[in-house]
Structures are given as structure tokens and as C-alpha cells.
Amino acid sequence: MRTPSRWLRAVFACATLLALVPAIPQVNAAEPLAKDLFGSKSLPAVMPAKSYGFYSKGCFGGGIAMAVDGPHWQAMRLSRNRRWGHPQLIKTLEKLSDDGAEKDGWNGLMLGDISQPRGGPMLSGHASHQVGLDADIWFTPMPKRRLSGPERESFEPKSMIKDGGLTVDDRLWTPAHAAILKRAAGYPEVERIFVHPGIKKKLCDTVKGDRSWLNKVRPFWGHDYHFHVRIGCPPGSVGCKAQESTGTGDGCDKSLAWWFTEEPWRKPTGPQAPRARDVMTMKALPKECRMVLEAPSPQSEASVTVGGGSNRVADVIPTASPVEPELPNAIPVPSPRPSGQ
Template identity: 35%
Template sequence: MYQWILVAAMSNPWALQSTPSSGTAEAIGGYAAGCLQGAVAVPEYGTGYQILRPKQKRFYGHPIMRQYVLDLARQARKMGLPDILVGDMAMAKGGPFNSGHRSHQSGLDTDFWFRFATKKLSTSERNNIQPLEMVDFSKNKVNKNFSSQQITLLKLAAQDPRVERIFVNPPIKEAMCEQFRDTDHAWLGKLRPWFGHSAHFHVRLHCPVGSKDCEPQKPSPAGDGCGEELQSWLNKPAVVSSKPVPNPMPVLPERCDMLLSKKHK
């Protein structure tokens, strides 16, 4: 279990890093207690996608994640979907955010909004656009916004072998189970129910080859997760997405300290 220390936002050096570190790209440590060497940025615009909240500069990732984003966007475009909206990835050297996420630290996590863009959005629009809710929390079911477009994108995202898991709100998992129960649906097991994640889904990739200090996540249970496991989540009171709160600071691997050191080359 990680040790945690509460810190003020301004004392978080990771949030102050503006450029990636040098060196071969490596995801270091865990998804929620790690950092990223040799990060690469995803351009703000590209075929089939647009980056959200560019002023926050959370558009960095391991090269395998950048390629995943570009590939998913191209596949979505081929399926006739509008531009996908890419949310938080990682910061320039990874590490913990001040608020909003405990993961996204090693360059292997990315949020994709369920909302699409039907035109090229200005920088101001992308910095201020509001998410589109997919869940009716009074009924603990998906709402009318969760349509064939969202289903198609989520299926495309989950079928990629680079994906370790995808976090979605429990009713969204339920809707996907109902949609694909009688089809070839081995990928459904990657969709993991988790509160929040009702206006976006959170993709997590496997540790990349060459990242010797990357800590893999404990494997998900076998199967598609559409039975008792899902029902246990649906039986809990529905949780509405809450406002971001300050994050505790994890104790990071020693190699992460080197990324912040002037001695690192």
C-alpha cells in the first residue's frame, strides 16, 4: 500500500514541469504513484480528434499512448464518427496532479469524452466546453445521450490489445453488456465499473515493453464482468460525479526524483 502525504497545490513540483525529461521513454512506477521519462505530446488537433483543456497542458503520454490516441481517432473517423474529444492524459514528466485524478501519472492513462465535436473548436471553446452526461442518476441507468455513437467508440477503444482496462460508470457497463451479450464480446471484460466516469471513459494501457520499472495493475477477474460483479455495483447507491478535490501526494519511486533533479540527463 502506498503512503500518502497531503500537500498544497503550489508545493507539487510535478505540476510546474513544462517540458518532458530526456532519455528513452519509460513509464515508471504505478498508475497512481509514478512518473514518465521521455514523454511525447499529442498535437492539439489531428485526424478525428481534438484535445480539450489545452491550457492545462495535460496532453503528454508515453509514445505508445500517443499512438493509441491517434489510432483510435482514425478508426473512429472511418466509422463515420465526429471528432472525438481527448481529455486529461499526463503532465510533461508525469507525476501526481494537484486535483482531479490520482492516476494518470505514468503516461498510460487517457480520458475520452463521450461528447463529440461536430466542428473544429477554437482554443477558447476547447478550454471551456462542458461534458455531456450519459447517466440518469435518479434511475441508475444510461440516459438518451448514450447512443450508437458512444457505443461504437467505446467498443473500438476496448478492442485494442494495448488496453489493460477502461473505467466506465456502472450503468454504462450494464448498457454495453445488454448490447453485446449475444455476440463475440471477450473485450467486454476490459470495461470496469467505477463511479464517476459518466461523461467520459478512462483508458488504461498495459505496461509497455522496455519500461522495466512500470508496475502493472492486478489482473481483472476472468470473464466479461456482466454478472454478479456488475450487479454488486448497480446495487450500490448511484454516485454523481463530484467536483475535483485536492489529491494526497504519493511516495514515488526513487527514479522519479531523478526526473526533477538537475543531475538527470
């Protein structure tokens, strides 16, 4: 009988060894994207209201939703499910809707995107809006009738900027537009309001008297048909990363003049890096965002939606303290606004 070759003996030995080793499960090398994980959540995290991280890299728990309709607002693009925010932001939006209607001649707010139920990077669109402290408000005043669901998906807001230019269309701009911006900037919790550079210049050229509020109005790309309200980190959100100060002055200086040069509008050439939103994984977010992602959901959206009448958010949120108790009964759970109001 021939003796097996050295090569065959090695093969037999390896086969025997492999037979004794338990099977190793296959691991998917690609980590799931944070935008897919947060975008799949249709309801908020049941936990005390807190924001974690920065406006463009974070999340939030204990969110509540603006009602589809309020006394002085209508929510738009309902299919996106982006009506959610930290209770302090929702309170600010309600206040602005009331003050604008009663004091500034603004018929009502048409609300665009706020945040996803638990924040985080969005499946599309914004880089920010991740910590429940940002909201888009259309420059188009609310119509006197309530729009249908399909209308809220297809309604096109009007740009305040002339076609092909960088200046405001005076046929559309009214004193009420400036008034609603001033009203929002006057709230101490509001830290920034982003608008198209042409709108900032319009304000710089026309605002008389007190101009201190212009400091909060910042020029940025886009924002020709809506303004973006951003509040600061709420009390108790110790994991929230604050923004840099806007400094002093009204912002009607060389920093604004830059927007009217070619540089800000020059199209980039060559291969472009993907947006951070599209490659961000959970490792890029604060560690608390894993807790937010895995937290239970409320039983229904109705239990965390606020509206008008006696169910205003100001009536249901307890006064914030530096350290919020981690108790279930401390979680703000507003009652839904009765239908028909």
C-alpha cells in the first residue's frame, strides 16, 4: 500500500481540524446608515425630552409633533413625517403663530420640515434638523382655507427672489414678511434665522430704528421661499452642543457683501465627496443616540401631538430644570387636539 504524500496528509489534517471548529456566522461588513435607522422610526422615543449632539450630527428623545392644523398654522408635506421637535421648539412655533397673527398681520404659518420623530440624519434634504431644534417656515402666508392632504403635498411656495437674480422681488415682499422675521428673532430662545442672502440685504437696506435683531438673521444658500428658525440648546439637554456666538453687529457688512460675488455660487469641479448625511453611521453620532434609537415608542401619534385650544404645548410641558428626573411620569405627553377645532 502506497503511503499518502506529505501534501495529502496535510489536507487530511486541515479537514479534521476544520470539522472540530464551530461554524462562524457571517458578518455584514457594511454598517447600516444612521439615516436609514432613524428614517425608519415613525414615532418618537418615550423618554424625557433632551437633545443630543449638534444640529447636523445628533438626535433627540421625548419629541412631540405639531398638529396638522392649529388656530394659526398648517403643516405641509405630511407624507415626510417631519413634524416632530423638542417641546421647547414646538412651544416657540405655537407662540410665533399666535403673535404673528395677532400682532404682525401674518395670517398664519405654513410649516415645512421640523425633524424626524427621533431626529438624526434625514433620508433626504437637510444636513441639520437632527436635534429637534430647527424648523422651516414658508414665506407664503397661510391661506384662509384648510388645504387638503394632496394639496399639502403639491402646493408650491413662492420664492421671494427674482428669477435669475439675488435680490428680493418687491411685488411679493411686504412689511409683514419683515415683521414676522423680527418677531421670531425677538424670542430669546431663537439663536439664528437663516434666509437667502437677498432677503438679508433687503432687511439691511430697509429696517429702521432698532436693528439689533438683524444679528440673528443669517444669509445662507437656498432659503428663498422659507426661513429657517433655530433655537438654542434647551435647559436640561446637557448633551446638546451649542453653536458659536454670532458676535455683535447687524451683519450688514463685508460678510454679507461676499454673497454678492461669484465665489459663493461657483459650481465645484471634479469628483465631489458624498454628503455627510449619506455616509453617517451610528459611530458618528453621540452615544446617547443609540439609546434614543432603541427606546420604546408611544402607543399612538395622538398621545404626542399638540394643537390648539386647551391642549397648547405650554400647558402640558413642566417647567424645565437643569437636571430632568428620569421618571416615566416626567415625560411630557400632551393630549391630542380634538378634531374639528
